[in-house]
Amino acid sequence: MPVLWAVLAIVCAICLLNLLLTLAVIRRLRQHTELINRGGARPSAQGEITLPAGARVGDFRVVTVDNREVTRDDLREGMLVAFFSPRCPSCEEQKPAFVRYASGLSGGRDDVMAVLLGSPEELGGLREELSGVAQIVIEADVDGDMSKAYGLGGYPAFCLMGQDGVLAVTGFRVDVLPGSVAR
Template sequence: MSFLVALLTVVSAVHLMVTLALARTVRRLTRQVGSRPVILEMDETVGPFHALTTDGVRLDRAALPGFGMVAFFSLTCPSSLDGVDGFRSVAGRFPGGRDAVLAVLVGEERAAEPYARMLEPAARVVVEPERGALSRAFKVRGFPAYALVDATGRVLASGGELEEVFVIPQP
């Protein structure tokens, strides 16, 4: 019986050590992921790109407006798609109107159709596959991702939350 108690004590101690080691690893990884930017940061420059909007307009970095707003949404991420309606609301009031706003839907074209129709009155819309030209140019690493850019492609503000990037006036 004392052998069984000793064995159970050793197994419990090993289990506790493994659990603590896993907890430390999870905490370290969470800090690393949390500190990693989801899109280019302030003062970084957008890379070159070529894209076609849903209404047939060709875009490249030279076509960026003097002051523009860009958003990226993943069609496979429900929490990303939850931000589409809020973005549309902000985009509808953005200075420069629709031509100063770009929404990028990442995923399959068929799945993008309802979101593209929802966004088109307030923004130019591009649908692209994972790691498409715009996602690479803006170094998107998470969704949703938002940025304010100037005509040279310099990022003025960016983040993964709408409120991080845009001051949203209350109606």
């Protein structure tokens, strides 16, 4: 009889250990799912997906798909710069709110720049959807000039410009922008 109790105690201990390990794995999977849903973001130690608000954007020189050259000197106060990728579920989720917000800016398309990360083939649909509300810049990946200048660590990313190339507001959701409506 004592052997039976000992075996039962060992089985209970193993089941309890298994339960604890399973809970730990589930917790870790939830953290990974949150990162994936945020677009593969790798925020900095301060939790930012780009340079933080108050930082000055680095120098860059890019050409839009409309063949217009843009540099940091072209950034104006109130201008919205967004980063999207077609491989990003969070980008797809934030796209309608971005289009609504960008459509409401007084400067129209001239006050909005969308940086699309990926190959031209995979960007076709996204480029078409956003070209009505934004100037489009295409970069192959986060090593592009604008991505580096903004310290891009993931996407989607939304940056509202302040004066002299300084970031006023940054975030990975449109609802961080002033006057936006969270949906």
